[in-house]
Amino acid sequence: MTTAAHHPEADSKISVEHWLRMYRQMVSIRLFEEQVNELYTRALMPGLAHLYAGEEAVAVGICEALRPDDYITSTHRGHGHCLAKGASPDRMFAELLGKEAGYCRGKGGSMHIADPATGNLGANAIVAGSVGIATGAAFSAKRLGTNQVAVCFFGEGALGQGVLYEVMNLAQLWKLPVIYVCENNLYTEYTHYSETTAGDIVARGAAFGLHAESVDGQDVRVVHDTATRLVERARQGQGPAFLCCNTYRYSGHHVGDINREYYRSKQEEQRWKSERDPIKLLGDWLSQQKFADSVLFDSIHSQVKSEMEKAVKFAIAAPYPSPEEVEQDVYA
Amino acid sequence: MTTAAHHPEADSKISVEHWLRMYRQMVSIRLFEEQVNELYTRALMPGLAHLYAGEEAVAVGICEALRPDDYITSTHRGHGHCLAKGASPDRMFAELLGKEAGYCRGKGGSMHIADPATGNLGANAIVAGSVGIATGAAFSAKRLGTNQVAVCFFGEGALGQGVLYEVMNLAQLWKLPVIYVCENNLYTEYTHYSETTAGDIVARGAAFGLHAESVDGQDVRVVHDTATRLVERARQGQGPAFLCCNTYRYSGHHVGDINREYYRSKQEEQRWKSERDPIKLLGDWLSQQKFADSVLFDSIHSQVKSEMEKAVKFAIAAPYPSPEEVEQDVYA
């Protein structure tokens, strides 16, 4: 168990509210993804989606360490990042269904949610596709003196893409306020990361001079404390950081990846769910500390659940963009 | 001064011949490049060329650790690698002048010399352009069980290209017999490498799990001993290595780069030439050890000189390819 030293804020009143807020956000992501799966199963969602369930502590722990105007870039598995950074579920569902009310007027879909209002530079369907963008946002922040920080989320599969190393080098040379967050959920599609990743993940950041660490990505308190520290460092001009969060995705690579025993066992999945669930881990700690109890948790869950149901209904009822829109916004 | 322990072969007769052979090869490269510069100055060479003078110990020390059928890939600054791997000066000059007798029938020029007979997969004018090729050659060697090793030469500027990290990862995952040789001559064109390279160079190889070291690239004995060890390792299936050779180019980035005081001082150049010249360093050691004397050195120099003059004459006299050749060899 982590000690108070690791969680300096743990005993103040504000921080309890903060942990509860994070608890609620993790539940939101979890239940959002349940709805997405449902939409897929009911054949109401066009295409596929990559669910973030199991990894909630990473997005929430990190985004809660950010200012509203700080930037993030996200991935194909991006719903969690977008929600944690402040996106509202109704417009996200609308986007997933290709509706005009969606964040991108339906043009982006699940893999391209973007929203200037919450500093979301965009999810990206190219693995490592947004590492340049995040680094560039950090460059702007430094040049314009805005004190913003950029967080670049990516899966450990992105470690295979050379451009990541190119931009880490740039970020360190120019001391840019950017945090590269590697979400190591053990799999790149259907292959265990050990088959695709030589050497040591943290060393890959450190080799380029970045401050680099790895954390338990299931413990939102550890993630959040670490992120707070790294973000502060970056904001104060001390340069970029590389943070590997060890985590796990509960579902398949995408909603259609049902039979996955050929690449990972049901037992393994079960173990993570029962022993390392981020919502449960935070809940247990809050209970132990007597900061909250099951009544509160239940009410959070049911509140969030009805919120999600309402949001889904909104999205289903929302109209598609009109056909003329197809040729709009190719050029600004 | 290096000790006998570093140069285990130093006292055997065979090794003296070997060092003398390397001495001669370094002289060949040096005088080859002098001729190239002359050809440029006399406006006899089309285009530009990037001279290797100053870096001879790297190409020679490493290629002398290779079998004739081992592979190399080279760079825009490739004359030294090609010669050290066994290319003959006359056909190289012919290539530099765009003549049919050239290694590539004049189609490649200075930056694209390639020669299957000496295992030369080709110089490459894209920075880091051949790192994939070298890695693939190592893959073939392993798959076909030929026991060949591939050496991939590149300047430290190539550390900026992401594809290098992609292939180092592949090489280590699959334990390929390839040595990545970074020639750190301190400059990428007109910029000091410290302005473009964050972190630690050797760590960049090590982060991907490769055996990684750095050596004094001006001391051919150290380079050769290290290369022998790494090549042996690779040949025995122990996997790839990353070797940083610290060196210096005596001339400009290319033959036309004459006024370079805005990016490096004449004193710096002078210091390297007088204190760290690879030919002189080996010559001094051979003299000290009484393995050779200035008479022998002088005769090597004058032999090589006349060889180079003959080779240049050959190339100048050689005909251009016939115009029909332009459309040949687009497809095999």
Add this chain to the structure above:
Amino acid sequence: MPEAAHRELTFAQAVREALAEEMRRDSRVCIFGEDVAEAGTPFKVLSGLVEEFGTERVVDTPISEAGFTGLAVGAAMTGLRPVVDIMFGDFITLTMDQMANQAAKVHYMSGGKWKVPMVMRTTLGATRRSAAQHSQSLHAWFSHVPGLKVVLPSTPYDAKGLLKTAIRDENPVVFFEDKMMHHKLKGPVPSEEYTIPFGVADVKRAGSDITLVATSSMVQVALGAAALLEAAGISAEVIDPRTTWPLDEASLIESARKTSRVIVMDEGYGRYGVTAEIAAVIAEGAFYDLDAPVKRMGAMHVPIPFSPPLEDATVPTEQSVFEAAQALCGRS
């Protein structure tokens, strides 16, 4: 097509069979790509191959498109015949240097000495609700590059015969598969061995009033439109060039001269794309026989939107081709 061809295969099965046969025939043939082994690719096109040929020859790679494509170039130069799998055609962006500056040029630059017998298999096509970064048809880029050959099969029969030819070719060949066809399009494929030469267009349906030149995914659309046109009393010829390079200009021109009216259809962007080249070739070659300007139909010049009604508007349909053909024949 031989009479005996009573066997029906899906497009994916035909591709798989071509690979399996060539891998049995030639031990140098090997496959590189993301999730190609146990997973048999996300499209399940390669299922079963790793079981027969092992992970030495069906090689799962990290997400390093540039790296493993470059590795394949080197492997092809040194004795293997790699088939590289680039999951979505959108990701060829990452391989352009390896393909255009390396693979395509090695043979020529080396004066014909080195060869690069490799195949890149990748995909094209929209309407899969995958949005802008997973729906492009970028084959025009490769068709523009001397040294590459580009194949666009439109039936299981063509896919098998052309892929076998591609694997036996001594040059880098890019093979684009319409991902919507993989499991949806079935067709006769003889069980006896056959190959299809490059550069030979195939008349998919004979006709006399108008020529529909169609590639890949557009062939079925053209055939559908031809059926509608037949009902309207217009006899449409559907001709499929099958390879954009080499291009069977003579057959296309011949068909155009016969019918005097032409629509060129290709799912890539028309502008500076495949329809431009083919239209220009026909407009020049059939100049004195055309009764109307050559019409081009391709993807709408927009990033492919996610929203279904928008996405559907971006691609030519049987109906839109039917209408365009009627108009061209003065019948609307």
Add this chain to the structure above:
Amino acid sequence: MPEAAHRELTFAQAVREALAEEMRRDSRVCIFGEDVAEAGTPFKVLSGLVEEFGTERVVDTPISEAGFTGLAVGAAMTGLRPVVDIMFGDFITLTMDQMANQAAKVHYMSGGKWKVPMVMRTTLGATRRSAAQHSQSLHAWFSHVPGLKVVLPSTPYDAKGLLKTAIRDENPVVFFEDKMMHHKLKGPVPSEEYTIPFGVADVKRAGSDITLVATSSMVQVALGAAALLEAAGISAEVIDPRTTWPLDEASLIESARKTSRVIVMDEGYGRYGVTAEIAAVIAEGAFYDLDAPVKRMGAMHVPIPFSPPLEDATVPTEQSVFEAAQALCGRS
């Protein structure tokens, strides 16, 4: 061109002046590239800029074309207006993902919310004795991609006016400079402020018998050919589209309808390239007025060879255009 334009500048000076003026006008404009600062690029196009604007705004980068292009995309999204320098057009291969999958699509995918006001300056053109990897003219690739604009200036006047427009544009713009023009081509450039709109072709010489559509480096060739033609009694119109996207189809068609004979010239490969698009547009738009098929002249479809007599054969010349034009006019 205004009467007052008595000042003559080289192409490079015009480019530099455009950059300097825009950097003075708008502090958000900054430059990224290899050796752009003290060295002022290897082509010495940017000399003096770092002295005026400092290394904060004229930023030397590592050799990381993908990385710094990606960074520029992010910087453009977040308040800067980056101008990225890609030394040789051949290296755009490394930026295709950042340009085609990111820069070009961000605006559309985000439903119009994010914008990418960036410029990529790069080069095209052969005959510099730089061989296959430093001589390509790959602008057709970018012209194929919706979301990008592509500029091909052919005079110092156009270069300055179009570059200023590019920098002020809200979209990603790629600006190709013929590297042979930089210091060799001089022309009048007014000292007063001006910009040139995109999508407006310029008649470089009026004529009545034949239209020579020419881009970039081919404009001077066309003008030379037109002079030869005049001597032979043929009046040639030379029209320069100046931007391949947007393309001024109307003006090209109008000229073609007037003269009834057309040659389209562009230094890129014709096949699946710029001449294909323009020829197709004219063949369609001027269908009823053409007296002869549209002829296309571009780089020979081979990797550019190094050997001078071979290289010279790959590019259209005044003489070859003159002969082609005569033939087209029935005069040979």
